Amino acid sequence: MSKNKADANDDSRRDFMMKVSLGLGGLAAVAVSVPVVGALIAPLLEAKPELWRSVGSPDEFPVGTTKLVTFENADPKTWAGTTARTAAWVRHEEDNKFTVFSVNCTHLGCPVRWEKDAELFMCPCHGGVYYKDGSVAAGPPPIPLPQYAVRVEQGQVQVGTAPIPITNFGDNSTV
Amino acid sequence: MKILRSIWHWIDDRTGLSETIGPLARHLVPPGAKWAYVFGSGTLFCFILQVVTGVGLSLLYQPSSEGAYESLKFITDQAAFGRVLRGIHFFGASGMIILVGIHMIRVYITASYKYPREMSWISGVFLLFLTIIMGFTGQLLRWDSNGVWSSVVAAENLGRIPLVGTTLARLLIGGDTIGAQSLSRFFSFHVFLFPALIFMFVGFHLYLVFRNGISEPPKAGRPVDPKTYRKWYDDMLKREGVPFWPDAAWRDTMFGALVILAIVGLAVMIGPPALTQPPDPSIVNTSPAPDWYMLPIFALFALMPPQIESFVIFVGPIVAVLSLLALPFVSGKGERSPIRRPWAVFGVVCVVIFVGSLLVVGEIEPWSPRFKTKPLAQFVHYASPKLQRGTVLFYKKGCQYCHQIKGYGGLKGPNLSAIGRTWTANQLAVRIVNGGGEMPAYGGILTKTELADLVFFLQMQK
Numbered sequence: 301m302s303k304n305k306a307d308a309n310d311d312s313r314r315d316f317m318m319k320v321s322l323g324l325g326g327l328a329a330v331a332v333s334v335p336v337v338g339a340l341i342a343p344l345l346e347a348k349p350e351l352w353r354s355v356g357s358p359d360e361f362p363v364g365t366t367k368l369v370t371f372e373n374a375d376p377k378t379w380a381g382t383t384a385r386t387a388a389w390v391r392h393e394e395d396n397k398f399t400v401f402s403v404n405c406t407h408l409g410c411p412v413r414w415e416k417d418a419e420l421f422m423c424p425c426h427g428g429v430y431y432k433d434g435s436v437a438a439g440p441p442p443i444p445l446p447q448y449a450v451r452v453e454q455g456q457v458q459v460g461t462a463p464i465p466i467t468n469f470g471d472n473s474t475v
Numbered sequence: 476m477k478i479l480r481s482i483w484h485w486i487d488d489r490t491g492l493s494e495t496i497g498p499l500a501r502h503l504v505p506p507g508a509k510w511a512y513v514f515g516s517g518t519l520f521c522f523i524l525q526v527v528t529g530v531g532l533s534l535l536y537q538p539s540s541e542g543a544y545e546s547l548k549f550i551t552d553q554a555a556f557g558r559v560l561r562g563i564h565f566f567g568a569s570g571m572i573i574l575v576g577i578h579m580i581r582v583y584i585t586a587s588y589k590y591p592r593e594m595s596w597i598s599g600v601f602l603l604f605l606t607i608i609m610g611f612t613g614q615l616l617r618w619d620s621n622g623v624w625s626s627v628v629a630a631e632n633l634g635r636i637p638l639v640g641t642t643l644a645r646l647l648i649g650g651d652t653i654g655a656q657s658l659s660r661f662f663s664f665h666v667f668l669f670p671a672l673i674f675m676f677v678g679f680h681l682y683l684v685f686r687n688g689i690s691e692p693p694k695a696g697r698p699v700d701p702k703t704y705r706k707w708y709d710d711m712l713k714r715e716g717v718p719f720w721p722d723a724a725w726r727d728t729m730f731g732a733l734v735i736l737a738i739v740g741l742a743v744m745i746g747p748p749a750l751t752q753p754p755d756p757s758i759v760n761t762s763p764a765p766d767w768y769m770l771p772i773f774a775l776f777a778l779m780p781p782q783i784e785s786f787v788i789f790v791g792p793i794v795a796v797l798s799l800l801a802l803p804f805v806s807g808k809g810e811r812s813p814i815r816r817p818w819a820v821f822g823v824v825c826v827v828i829f830v831g832s833l834l835v836v837g838e839i840e841p842w843s844p845r846f847k848t849k850p851l852a853q854f855v856h857y858a859s860p861k862l863q864r865g866t867v868l869f870y871k872k873g874c875q876y877c878h879q880i881k882g883y884g885g886l887k888g889p890n891l892s893a894i895g896r897t898w899t900a901n902q903l904a905v906r907i908v909n910g911g912g913e914m915p916a917y918g919g920i921l922t923k924t925e926l927a928d929l930v931f932f933l934q935m936q937k
Contacts, residue, residue: 387759
């Protein structure tokens with residue numbers, strides 16, 4: 301009788317220890333996962349400063365022209381090298397009124413180039429075409445070319461850094 | 476010799492190597508498992524080749540956004556055998572993708588995914604997608620302008636997923652823009668994460684071969700019945716099975732060796748794909764195009780109607796994965812012979828033709844403006860100044876990027892070499908001013924004289 305009871309005690313004790321060990325194992329796994337998953341999602345957790353980058357004085361952009369400018373992203377790391385650069389198309393509409401277009405085609409992000417004589421932006425990947433105001437002229441792009449913030453300060457045209465524009469699911473529905 | 480033998484006996488006794496591996500190597504396989512069965516192991520040989528050459532490349536590679544491109548140039552142009560090493564890794568990837576495709580087609584045509592091998596198919600589906608992911612991430616690691624823009628394109632694809640799209644896109648490129656964190660991520664994915672998953676799934680895939688045996692060559696009129704199949708299969712093996720090693724394994728070994736020799740040969744003769752421009756996102760005069768195995772998808776994006784595009788990008792992969800995973804549950808028993816499954820064979824032929832056509836058209840890229848086309852005025856001269864002005868405008872205004880005349884120009888729009896025969900001046904002018912379909916409206920771009928010159932020039936194309 302007492303022996304049976306001891307067995308039963310052993311059983312419940314083993315059962316308990318098994319549960320404790322599984323729980324501790326799970327805890328250890330979670331403890332390790334947190335920093336690893338943290339490394340994976342780190343780019344989402346970073347503060348995203350928006351900076352104004354000077355790209356030249358207004359007279360470098362004759363009225364009615366569209367010109368490529370290059371500026372450095374916000375907060376580049378030292379090992380980014382040339383990848384820290386972003387390009388944009390600056391259009392001088394009229395007296396000190398500028399529009400700055402993203403180079404990223406809204407179809408799949410390839411770099412559009414400005415064809416000066418044709419006055420069109422053209423994408424090499426799938427043939428997207430935009431007019432000089434960034435609106436879609438032909439091809440698969442679902443929405444116009446996105447624009448960067450722009451201002452003229454201290455005698456300089458300044459462009460606001462921004463994320464690469466990402467076209468979303470619903471952006472097509474209006475087409 | 477005697478000493479070596481006693482050393483081996485000691486090792487074998489303490490480790491039990493031949494006791495464990497011997498029966499596995501000699502497990503019985505159906506006697507008809509011949510050359511049709513070498514593609515799975517061929518894929519595995521390619522994978523091992525990729526691991527080995529990948530380790531070699533990692534000795535020379537600089538996994539940072541700043542240094543990767545320079546180290547690629549170093550590997551290609553300076554490092555001893557670096558060019559061949561890169562070449563083997565490239566053709567090895569191509570070989571792995573081709574063989575995984577042939578293996579999958581063989582398994583589907585002979586319906587080897589039916590009872591009891593459903594899990595072999597399912598793990599195979601995961602391996603297929605892991606292989607494609609490895610191909611894509613590997614191409615990014617070249618980190619030339621193609622690599623940079625391919626990662627932007629991938630991010631844009633992820634961006635079409637509802638609700639979480641932008642977040643996933645940012646996660647992929649490691650931030651708001653391409654930058655320091657981008658390449659580290661692709662390196663980690665390509666070198667650690669996905670290879671580890673492939674090892675895992677390959678181990679499972681092989682374990683299942685021992686668990687369920689490889690499928691016997693199908694015979695019309697001998698359907699799979701889950702109630703009796705296992706017993707029938709075991710009896711058949713006992714009756715007429717042959718040991719895998721050496722009776723069947725020599726074919727796998729020979730095929731694998733020939734594949735690898737062919738890959739090395741191609742690497743020596745053709746070499747790795749050339750690097751494009753440096754990884755500078757501000758260089759916009761670049762025409763990104765993926766490696767050949769991604770071209771069908773690239774072509775699909777260009778050809779499908781833009782209205783359904785977001786939907787296809789998001790739903791397409793889900794439907795593809797789910798229907799592949801569902802296959803062994805939808806048709807898990809019954810006839811396996813392709814003669815009794817004509818629609819299955821027909822489906823395979825259709826898919827192969829579809830993907831093959833996309834590959835060919837992706838190579839031609841008719842939808843892309845031909846920025847490099849030479850001005851028509853260099854080849855065609857007119858005495859009439861008006862006509863000559865039109866010729867110049869045809870190139871200058873971008874017409875020639877998309878339209879061909881006399882063999883010069885792009886393929887996106889119709890060939891205009893004989894447009895003057897069927898279109899009147901008025902029709903031409905209306906079309907140029909208003910655009911339409913895939914053509915921009917030039918109304919706000921051309922002056923009246925320019926329009927007249929251009930129309931006159933086109934009218935003369937007969």
